[in-house]
Amino acid sequence: MLRTPGSAYVVHLGGEDVPLTAHWGAPVDDETALALARVPLGTARGWESALDGHEEYPSDSGLRFATPSLALRFPDGQRTVRWRFVSASIDGDHLRLYFTELTRAVRLLLHYRVVSDVVERWAELRAGEPVEVLRADSAAWCPPRREDYRLSSVHGRWAAEWQLRREALTAGLVRLGSRRTTTSPTQNPWFALDDGTATETAGEVWSAALAWSGTWHIDVERQPAGRVVATAGAGSSLALAAGETHTTPVSAGLWTGDGFGAVSRMWHRYLREHVMPSGAELRPVLYNSWEATGFRLDETNQLALAERAAALGCELFVMDDGWFGARLSDDAGLGDWTPNPDRFPRGLAPLIARVNELGMRFGIWVEPEMVNPDSALYRAHPDWVYATPGYPRHEMRNQLVLNLGKPEVAAWLHGWMDALLAEHDIAFVKWDMNRPVTDPGPDPSWPAAHTLSLYAILDRLRRDHPTVRFESCASGGGRVDPGILARTDQVWPSDNTDAADRLHIQEGFGQVYPARTMTAWVTDAPNFLTGNRLPLRFRFHVAMAGVLGIGGDLTHWTLDEQTEAAALIAQYKRIRPIVQHGALHRLRSPATSTAPALAYVLADEVAVFQWLAGHRYGEPYVPPRLPFLPPSTRWQDAETGTLFTSAFLATHGLDATLFRNHDSAVTHLRRAP
Numbered sequence: 001m002l003r004t005p006g007s008a009y010v011v012h013l014g015g016e017d018v019p020l021t022a023h024w025g026a027p028v029d030d031e032t033a034l035a036l037a038r039v040p041l042g043t044a045r046g047w048e049s050a051l052d053g054h055e056e057y058p059s060d061s062g063l064r065f066a067t068p069s070l071a072l073r074f075p076d077g078q079r080t081v082r083w084r085f086v087s088a089s090i091d092g093d094h095l096r097l098y099f100t101e102l103t104r105a106v107r108l109l110l111h112y113r114v115v116s117d118v119v120e121r122w123a124e125l126r127a128g129e130p131v132e133v134l135r136a137d138s139a140a141w142c143p144p145r146r147e148d149y150r151l152s153s154v155h156g157r158w159a160a161e162w163q164l165r166r167e168a169l170t171a172g173l174v175r176l177g178s179r180r181t182t183t184s185p186t187q188n189p190w191f192a193l194d195d196g197t198a199t200e201t202a203g204e205v206w207s208a209a210l211a212w213s214g215t216w217h218i219d220v221e222r223q224p225a226g227r228v229v230a231t232a233g234a235g236s237s238l239a240l241a242a243g244e245t246h247t248t249p250v251s252a253g254l255w256t257g258d259g260f261g262a263v264s265r266m267w268h269r270y271l272r273e274h275v276m277p278s279g280a281e282l283r284p285v286l287y288n289s290w291e292a293t294g295f296r297l298d299e300t301n302q303l304a305l306a307e308r309a310a311a312l313g314c315e316l317f318v319m320d321d322g323w324f325g326a327r328l329s330d331d332a333g334l335g336d337w338t339p340n341p342d343r344f345p346r347g348l349a350p351l352i353a354r355v356n357e358l359g360m361r362f363g364i365w366v367e368p369e370m371v372n373p374d375s376a377l378y379r380a381h382p383d384w385v386y387a388t389p390g391y392p393r394h395e396m397r398n399q400l401v402l403n404l405g406k407p408e409v410a411a412w413l414h415g416w417m418d419a420l421l422a423e424h425d426i427a428f429v430k431w432d433m434n435r436p437v438t439d440p441g442p443d444p445s446w447p448a449a450h451t452l453s454l455y456a457i458l459d460r461l462r463r464d465h466p467t468v469r470f471e472s473c474a475s476g477g478g479r480v481d482p483g484i485l486a487r488t489d490q491v492w493p494s495d496n497t498d499a500a501d502r503l504h505i506q507e508g509f510g511q512v513y514p515a516r517t518m519t520a521w522v523t524d525a526p527n528f529l530t531g532n533r534l535p536l537r538f539r540f541h542v543a544m545a546g547v548l549g550i551g552g553d554l555t556h557w558t559l560d561e562q563t564e565a566a567a568l569i570a571q572y573k574r575i576r577p578i579v580q581h582g583a584l585h586r587l588r589s590p591a592t593s594t595a596p597a598l599a600y601v602l603a604d605e606v607a608v609f610q611w612l613a614g615h616r617y618g619e620p621y622v623p624p625r626l627p628f629l630p631p632s633t634r635w636q637d638a639e640t641g642t643l644f645t646s647a648f649l650a651t652h653g654l655d656a657t658l659f660r661n662h663d664s665a666v667t668h669l670r671r672a673p
């Protein structure tokens with residue numbers, strides 16, 4: 001039995017040594033755990049297996065029909081595996097179960113580790129003889145039998161990532177996944193299951209995520225007898241030689257009895273405190289040049305933006321795409337990572353020095369895994385890209401992907417990044433990736449090798465440049481997962497910077513990932529994508545719910561806009577610890593309300609965000625209620641001094657008296673004596 005502060009996870013061995021989930025849910029005592037382990041699996045009708053929906057790590061052989069977590073093939077073609085339990089070991093919070101195969105020299109280790117509210121699981125295969133691993137997932141997750149099930153997951157596409165869906169899981173298989181060699185904007189490796197009755201604040205929810213930034217799948221399957229099992233893994237096959245070991249990425253799971261809000265808070269805490277390298281830090285207010293100068297950047301226009309950004313209170317100036325090689329558009333330049341001599345005739349040093357003089361740190365955009373065919377790098381090394389000899393290759397955004405599985409490519413990439421960071425005072429790297437990987441060619445280790453090589457490079461750069469912070473970006477939110485968050489400090493959730501759309505994007509993102517990771521820029525009106533002209537204050541109030549950034553062309557902002565922006569940035573800095581480190585309470589969802597609201601709570605401080613989005617007819621405003629404050633406490637508005645009791649805030653709510661569509665308010669409450 002593994003115990004988290006608020007849950008229990010019980011594994012036991014059934015007949016034929018098959019590891020089964022006896023319990024995943026509320027805390028139980030030993031007697032109950034034993035009783036749960038003794039509950040018979042149930043009767044399988046014809047064409048069914050009693051094991052399906054109970055197994056911790058089903059294989060694709062034997063009397064079972066659920067989607068397997070594991071599929072092996074030996075050189076003689078045999079695919080049957082049958083595990084014999086050898087032993088278990090417990091080392092602090094880490095449980096290992098050892099199995100050996102009945103006739104083959106293959107061993108399986110199932111790992112379980114309790115980390116805060118989460119059980120981390122992964123599998124290790126040790127080959128004593130050659131074996132092809134067709135599939136090796138990290139874990140199968142089996143919630144207990146309930147009358148019904150509902151699946152929550154996030155879906156999307158470029159500029160529309162993070163759309164939250166909750167759908168009844170009626171029959172058969174739902175596959176969440178990516179075949180793009182990166183996490184992808186289409187789905188995120190996370191899900192939650194409930195029985196259809198959980199709400200934001202109540203009800204049992206089972207949730208799991210996969211820490212992997214490559215091709216992946218989570219297969220959620222409703223069995224004929226009604227149970228559900230979800231098996232999560234990286235989607236690569238591989239060949240193990242005798243003596244080799246394969247270790248899967250981690251899949252983490254959690255249970256709560258307190259609804260979807262609690263699920264998110266548990267994921268946020270786990271990621272911030274146990275996964276991210278710098279989760280305890282506060283992230284600076286950044287400026288990013290992309291929407292302002294696009295590919296047309298040069299030292300003069302970056303300096304002009306930097307002067308304005310510093311005057312507003314920005315703390316980090318990030319120069320985006322366009323500073324290197326012949327990068328005048330997306331046609332050319334990727335791969336040639338030296339400053340464009342026409343745009344930066346003196347190199348980057350003078351710009352960085354001025355940015356530092358202005359009191360800001362300097363950040364830079366890179367897309368290291370890519371190359372344009374129109375580049376010196378490609379002309380020198382056409383064989384460095386993924387391609388199938390004899391077949392046409394496929395460009396996307398006029399670019400090809402470098403084969404990071406080749407040691408010389410990985411060494412080159414690490415070399416220039418290392419030199420860039422060593423030679424310049426760079427505090428922040430926005431690491432972008434703007435196309436999926438295709439055309440693997442004959443490389444047997446694809447696609448996993450790409451992700452592993454990326455991880456190794458990032459880990460090494462972090463180790464050698466410990467003060468540099470990294471942002472993960474893949475055309476927006478295409479590479480966000482617990483695997484990349486173990487080696488990056490924040491992420492760019494979407495290229496969609498329309499604040500009204502962002503409310504939905506941020507709600508989906510926040511199901512799993514904390515505000516501390518969520519870069520959010522205030523950009524210009526009309527928005528480049530949607531054409532919407534939203535008030536500056538509303539745009540700020542949406543972005544202030546994450547890691548605030550500015551992404552507009554500040555040289556066109558009026559004096560009034562600059563004054564308002566400076567005041568809002570100052571306000572953000574006052575509430576920043578609450579937003580970035582606090583516990584999120586979603587009060588009203590943009591999916592169901594035209595007056596969405598949320599609050600962050602950190603110790604004795606609360607930041608409450610209220611917006612009107614899609615509000616019509618000038619309907620009277622209903623204040624959002626704050627039922628989560630400790631009883632019999634008093635709270636003071638840090639700006640107006642108004643005092644409230646917790647009971648007032650829980651029953652009447654916090655009334656920002658919003659009226660017109662796109663009115664908004666951010667209120668900072670402090671606990672009063």
Ligand code: DGJ
Nearest residue numbers: 290320321473475476495
């Ligand atoms: C895609 C990113 O999401 C944008 O923010 C920007 O960096 C562009 N790439 C630059 O090409």
